[in-house]
Amino acid sequence: MISQVVISIVLTLFFSSFALAQLTHEQQAAKDKGLVLYNQSDWYDSQPLLRIAAEAGDRTAQYYLGEAIRLSSWYTTTEARKWYEAAAEQGDLYAMLRLSSKDDLCRVMETCTGKSGEKWREHALKIARERAGKGDTEAMIVLYIANQGLAWLEKAAEAGDGFGQYLLASVYESGKGWFLIPGSREKAIGKWFKASAENGFSPGMYLYTNFLYKHGGSEADVGYWLKKTAEAGHIEAMVSYALNIAHLPERYGLPLDLVKAYGLTYMLSKLEGGGVGPEDGKRNLPRIAEKMNERQIQQGIAFAKEWEKTHPPLSYFAPAYGY
Template sequence: MKFSALLLSAILSIVSISACAELKPEQIMAKNKGLILYNQLKIDLATPYLEIASEAGDSESQYYLAEAIRQSNRYMTSEAQKWYEAAARQGNYYAMIQLGRSGNDLCKVMNNCPESGKPPVDWLGNARALAKPLAEQGDAEAMYIMYEITLNRDWLEKSANAGNSTAQFWMAIGDKQGEGFLLPWKRKEAVGNWFKASAEGGNPRAMMEYAAYLYENEGDLKIARHWIQLAAEKGYKSGVSSYGAYLAHAPDRFGFELDLIKGYAITSLLKELDGGGNVQVYVDEVLPEIAEKMTPQQIKEAETFSVQWKKTHPPLSFFPDKLSR
């Protein structure tokens, strides 16, 4: 059933007039730094930077600040709720969904959930009221939001067919896990097609999954190498670690031509993630293995290469799900 224009107008009234808050240059810098650290899973380091842009009224920063606070505490706190609500009042779907899911939060078990003027189900209702009209008009992100609200896979498939790379990725994962009604030989084909579509849409997680799919099912190593390299060039941690290791033949996989200098350089970039995702353990194991095959001059060249790579590529990122669980 479609929402009436009157009801939709009422829902839209929750959106703050500061939804398009203009940030000063120093606030933009703080936001960007905070998002980089957040995506590197350096949650505690990201928080003070996100606070600067959040205080200035930036909805995206408010959402990620709330995410950082909730993840750091492992449950919904009054501070996290405050920033989720600030973002939600500016029409942020994702904040509304997280507020809507707070009824199942750990704080419920601990009996210390923060007070709110609106129950979780109402926040989900707000998100639905904003997203559904847009979804029905073909908006791919709104369709994905409807899937997150309802968990109805039809919405996920509609979003994927409309070109949403996140939806395409989860369609592939779902088909791989046996969801939906597909014949076995069609299921494998569907998984490959969805990963390919998502990768072509710029999703680095799908790029790595599609490379693995090609390796396991089609033996097309040339195309698989292309996607691993592209995932690395986008800064995806798994792409960087795989690309660097395979170039240095540590191990030799996917048929990459041996390039110790480039392999060492790219692997060394992961040192920047120390403090996020336990990556340093991997670096401490693999980097010396590569260095053993190199001369001091080659290591020096690799260090120069890594500096240039950082200047010409995006910051490293784990590309975490926007809606964390």
């Protein structure tokens, strides 16, 4: 969800030779499909596709290939580190943060090679500050993640960054930040979740839906945002939305639509990655089918195929620097 930033003038020539190179149609298609699978927590099947673009010099593919390898292996392997380094050398701030992590197994085993983690962190902070000073909200968020102060995240949110707004609301909800006036924390949380939702940031939409549900929002508003989030491809929202339009149960005034409910749940059941989606889909599909005849079920499958043509891919919307 978050793109990458340039490292330093020293690497300009190296950066230009790769970052400005255009992927072929086939390489771009592989990258796009790899990122879709990655965001469905399919960290194994995403790797061969991401590797095609990574080997062609695409730094986004290099970073996410490193992530997929790390997550599937449960630690930063030598190969994952290789791809982080490739991305970091092209200016990827998140790759630099990964390379500076004290949790990297090679640091524990004292087998790390190349530039030290401290050097990568210095680079990341230097370039992030330069870019943040020019209004780059992504760099501001990186500075917050790198423990440079909550003020950076607040600046990103105030500048209109949907992810920054979502993250700030979540941080406030966790108890961070100072609020002297009673009730002002809850108002700020609602304000920033709403701003993120209205920005079209899917995780922000989902958490704003939850915020409305927990804080007495109208059924119509909760139903509206749940539907909108599901339509954006948010897997967890789709699980809930499908059950609601199947009236299992219905809580938000959403009309009964068994064909649509079956189609959405059918898509979830076919996911091959991790997370709640496939499991919930397989568990809920028979419950919905019990209320349908065979003709309706076939209509549901046909609905799913048409939905995939006109809507974004299903996704957990994994943060660029998460897990």
